[in-house]
Amino acid sequence: MAETSTEARTWLLRPPTATELLLVALCWLGCYWLLRRRPRPLSGLPPGPAPWPLVGNFAFALLPPPLLRRWAVDVKGDRLSPAFSPHVFLTGLTKMYGSIFRLFVGNRPFIILNTFGAVREALVQKAEVFSDRPSVPIVLMITHHKGVIFAPYGPVWKQQRKFSLSTLRHFGVGRHSLEPKIIEELNFVKEEMLKHGKNSFNPFPIIRNAVSNIICSMAFGKRFNYEDEEFKTMLKNMARALELSVNSYMILVNICPWLYYLPFGPFRELRQTELDITAFLKRIIAQHRDTLDAANPRDFIDMYFIHAEEEKNNKESSFNDDYLFFIIGDLFIAGTDTTSNTLLWCLLYMSLYPEVQEKVHAEIEAVLGRDKVPSLAHKAQMPFTEATIMEVQRMTAVVPLSIPRMASETAVLQGYTIPKGSVIVPNLWSVHRDPNIWEKPDEFQPSRFLDENGQLIKKESFIPFGMGKRVCMGEQLAKMELFLIFSSLMQSFTFMYPENAAKPSMEGRVAAASGHTVVLVDQSDEILKKSTKGIEDSLKRVIKKKFADNPEAGAEFIKKTLKNVTTSTDAASVVHSTDLVIEAIVENLEVKNKLFKTLDKFAPEHTIFASNTSSLQITKMANATTRQDRFGGLHFFNPVPMMKLVEVIKTPMTSQKTFESLVDFSKAVGKSPVSCKDTPGFIVNRLLVPYMMEAVRLFERGDASKEDIDVAMKLGAGYPMGPFELLDYVGLDTSKYIIDGWHSLEPNNPLFAPSPLLNKLVEEKKLGKKTGEGFYKYK
Structure with missing residues (x-):
């Protein structure tokens, strides 16, 4: 042991061996090679962060998903910090690099477009250059660059897309002839929903079944029963394949394609899921070929077979069973999930917005009543309903990053040189949240799509389906389904979130008021028990007035409120699942900063911090x-259950987004917020504090007694409490701490001059009502 220790300590003192010199040389050569392999931004490219060797700007993709979720990055100020959503991350980068910037994946530049102007220039004005698809390994392995959505731009793509759109129109997409099929499916939807009665349920599986069946009726010529095992398996496999294909592990396949063939984990599962989907679709295609009647085509598959037969002698034709298989898959991608x-x-x-739901109900009642079946013919008479759907699409952007395009030749875009082969990523989330276009973009306001007469406004910057030659193939079908299904459900039902369920955070927007579930954190269980008891006692005082005629309802109110309150002595262990942290500890800046610094390490990126301080600077x-x-600051006033004001x-x-969330939270808990x-x-x-301190100085000088001052201010100024009663209620130590802090900031301001009498009472621990004595004595 001793010899080993000596060897370790003296390694640097002896001459290095030849082997050690060789290893050092190899390390230096390796570092030099990596630096040489580092992607070098080309001249004229948009700005962006410096890339890593080999992997470019996506080194974090090498992390396993649990760590990726913890350490994914977002931009705060001039640095990167944890985040959760790629589109939010990319939007955040605009703070550092502007509205158009570049990233590298390996050695390949990705150009991120974050404004409507940039997206329109690329996808519409220069569509011939920016309509191709990049060759991405994971996409190539799954689609073989066939179909419509992921196929390269060119004559074959044009043939397949033109046929697909004309065939969809033949079966009624965008026309009234498809309405009966949608309405038929809606009857099954309502039947399924009514089975739940007044119990809460998740409507997504029912809606997905309905939307998928509408596609099935056009593609396969049949609808499936919702309990059909084959149908359920198909939907499950398609959803799982989509989920796996965007899994963070799959990003690695684009860097190391051989990973796709690994015999374990998500790689193996994705390949097996693909095989299952392939077997299902090819079985249906084979059944159609065996039963085809060219004189009476039943659906999209039949029409494709007929067209392929017509084009069989055309050397330029691309119509075959392989393309058909992938186009059917594209129909489900384009027409189901989104x-x-x-x-x-x-x-x-x-x-979550019942006042909006009421307006939708009112419009539907006026136009359709209870019995009239919704139709596209009613759309023009229901502008608020249509505006509501559009605002949901703007707020959510279910495809926040449009499917990437590729520059087929070198071109200039927004003043930058974009080399041939660069990948173009339109950030639709950023376009739909651009404050230069949308007033208060993080607020849900359907009225933004209406003019002063309540009529619908077409906004060119509203592009949920993309733009240009590759605009979503399912756009017209989606618009039909959204209007008919949404208006029909609104005609039949009122939707409410479960009363005791935590409200979900809305993607891309901090819902500070979501849930109202409170975790009370303090230093010891004893303090927490007292605090909980204090909350209960305070609630009891409230219900004496609020529920004077209905004590049972008051008791239930207390029960429900306390049910939403849990306690903990470990702030770090609970802050990871919070949307809003409100600090209300001792008025000491050093102590508060220490707490916030600790919580900052563990809180999610979206979490808002707020202090309830009454005197300290929030900025510090x-x-x-x-x-x-x-x-920000959320300054409540005592007694909190009674006082409506929040600063x-x-x-x-x-x-602005944080400020609006804090205002929304204040309103959601029944307060009247004012900003400062x-x-x-x-x-x-x-x-108030200078007023109370002047009252103390008035008393110190012997100009009037504290009792007379209190009576004078109550009767003469109409105040509910006199200044000395209020000082005792607030706490003399709190008032002293406030005035001392202000005095240190502005020592020459006479309004902030300290009071010897106040200092003396605090030193004697006579702090007001909470200690039994202050300016007055209390039992």
Whole structure:
């Protein structure tokens, strides 16, 4: 042991061996090779972050998903920090690099377009250059570049897309002739929903079944029963394949294609799922070929067979069974997942915004009544319903990043040189949240799509289906389904979120008021028990007034409220699942900063921090964290259950989105928020504390007794409490801490001069009502 230790300690003192010199040389050569392999931004490219050797800007993709979720990056200020969604991450990068920037995947530049102007220039004005698809290994392995969605731009793609669109129109897409099939499916949807009675349920499987069946009726010539095992397996496999293909492990396949063939994990599962889908679709295609009647085509497959036969002598024809297989898959991709998810979001927004749901109901009642079946003919008479659907599409952007395009030749875009082969990624999420186009873009406002007369406005920057030559093939079908299904469901039902269920966070937007589930955190269980008891006692006082005529309802109110309150002594262990953290500890900046710095390490990226301080600067607390833009003040007033006011404090760094979320939260808990900049004392205390201190000085000088001062202010000024009663209620230590802090900031301001009498009472632990004595004595 001793010899080994000596050897280790003296290694640097002896001459290196030849082997050791060789290893050092190889290390240096390896580092030099990696640096030489590092992607070098080409001249004229948009700005962007420096890439890593070999992997470019996506080194984090090498992490396993659990770590990826923890360490994915977003932009805060001038650095990267944890985030969760690629489209939010890319939108955040605009703060550093502008509205168009580049990233590298390996050595390949990816150009991210974040504004409507950039997207329109690329996809419409220069469509011939930017309509191709990049050759991405994972996509190539799954689709073989066939079908329509992922196929390269060219004559074959044009043939297949033209036929697909004309055949869909033949079967009624965009026309009234398809309505009966949609309405028929809606009857099954309503029947399934009614089975749940008044019990809560997840509507997504029912909606997905319906939307999928509409595609099946056009593609296969039949609909499936919702309990059909073959149908359920097909939907399950297609959903799973889509989920696996965008799994973070699959990003690695684009860097190391051989990973796709690994015999384990998600790689093996994706290949098996593909085989199952292939077997299902090819079995149906074979059945159609065996039963084809060219004089009476039943569906899309029959029409494809007939057209392929007509074109068999055309050397330029690309119509064959392989292409048919992939086009059927494209129909389900284009027509099922996005429409189902949009409808689910519609129902969710209606349950969370009942005032909007009421307006939709009112419009439907006026136009359709209870018995009239919705039709596309009614669309023009129902502008608010249509505007609501459009606003849901804008807010959610179920395809936030449009399927990438590729530059087929070198071109200039937004003043930058885009080399041939570059990948173009339109960020539709960013376009639909652009504050330069959309006023208060993070607010759900259907009225933004209506003019002053309540008529629908067509906004060119509203592009949920993309733009240009490769606009979504299922756009017209989706628009039909969205209007007919949503209006029919609204005609028949009122959707409400389960009363005791935590509300979901809305993607891309911090729903600070989601859930109202509270975790009370303090230093010891004893303090927490007292705090919980204090909340219960406070609620009992409230219900004496609020539920004076119905004590049973009051008791139930207390029960439900306390059910939403849990406690913990470990803030770090509970903050990971929060949307909003409100601090209300001792008025000591150092202590508060220490707490916020700790919580900042464990809280999710979207979590907003707020302080309930009545006197300290919010900015100084925000600077102790990495989330200055998600930091603000929420100053409640005692007694909180009774006092309606909340001061919402916005620092120079607080984002508008955060500020609006804090205002929304205040309203959601029944308060009346007022806004204020981060100035000492905010509004109320800035006026109130100097008033109380002047009362103390008036008493100190012997100009009037504290009792007379209190009576004078109550009777003369109409205040409910006199200044000395209020000081005792607030706590003399709190008032002293406030005035001392202000005095240190502005020592020459006479309004902030300390009071010897107040200092003396605090030193004697006479702090007011909470200690039994302050300016007055209490039992």
